[in-house]
Amino acid sequence: MRKIVVAFLLGLVTSAGALAFENGSPNVILRNTYYYVVLEDEFAQFPVTDELRTLDGELLARVSHQYHRAVDIEGTGRLRDGRIINFAGRKDGEIRYFVSDARYGYGVGRCQLVPFRTVAVDPEVVALGSVVYIAETDGMKLPGGKVHDGYWRAEDIGGAIRHDRIDLFVGDGDRGDILTAVHIHNLSPLTVKVVEAPKPDSCVHQER
Secondary structure (H helix, E strand, C coil): CHHHHHHHHHCCECCCCCECCCCCCCCEEEEEEEEEEEEHHHHCCCCEEEEEECCCCCEEEEEEHHHHHHHHHHCEEECCCCCEEEEEEEECCEEEEEEECCCCCECCCCCECCCCCEEECCCCCCCCCCEEEEHHHCCCECCCCCECCCEEEEEECCCCCCCCEEEEEEEECCCHHHHHCCCCCCCCEEEEEEEECCCCCCHHHCCC
16 A cells, blocks of 8 residues: 555656646645654653764763653754754764754754644655645644644655655654544544745755
C-alpha cells in the first residue's frame, strides 16, 4: 500500500520537485506523525550522564541519556534553565545543537516553529513556504479552547519526513492527545491541499 501511495505522490510532482499550484493544487494523502519541544523538566528522575555540544564543540549542557535521546529525535528541546536548543547538524557521528532565540525553536531558514501551525514536509512533495489545508484538523480543539481552522505552514523538514509523510508540530511537550481526540493517530492518512504558493520573501529563504 505504501508503494502505491508513494508512486501516486511522485506522479504529482513538478519538474521543480514540488506539487504544482497553478490552477489549484490537487488533494494528496500524506501519513501523519507529530513532533514537539522536549522538556528537560520531565526527565528529572534520570541521572545526568550525557553532554550536549555545539558544532564547534562548546558544551551547552549536561543532561540525562533519556533526555538526550528524546531531543535527538524531536530536534528541539527546552533545558531546565529555560534555554531552547535546536538541531544544528552532525559532527563526529553525533547531533549538535545551538541555543535558539525563538520561543519554540526554528524550522527552515528564519521560520520560527509555531504550535499547531508549522508542518515538516518533504520539499519534493510540498514546496517549502506553502500554506496547506489539512481537512482532518479543521475543527480540532486546541489548548486554551480555540478551534483549529485547518491551515498550516510548510516551514520545516525532517530526516524521516520523506515521500508520503507529514509531521505536525504541537509545541511544548507531547501533545499528541490533541490529535488523537480527533482520531488522528500515528501514520493516519491526512488530506492535504496546497492553498497558497511560497512567496519570494518567505522565511524559508532567509538565513539565520
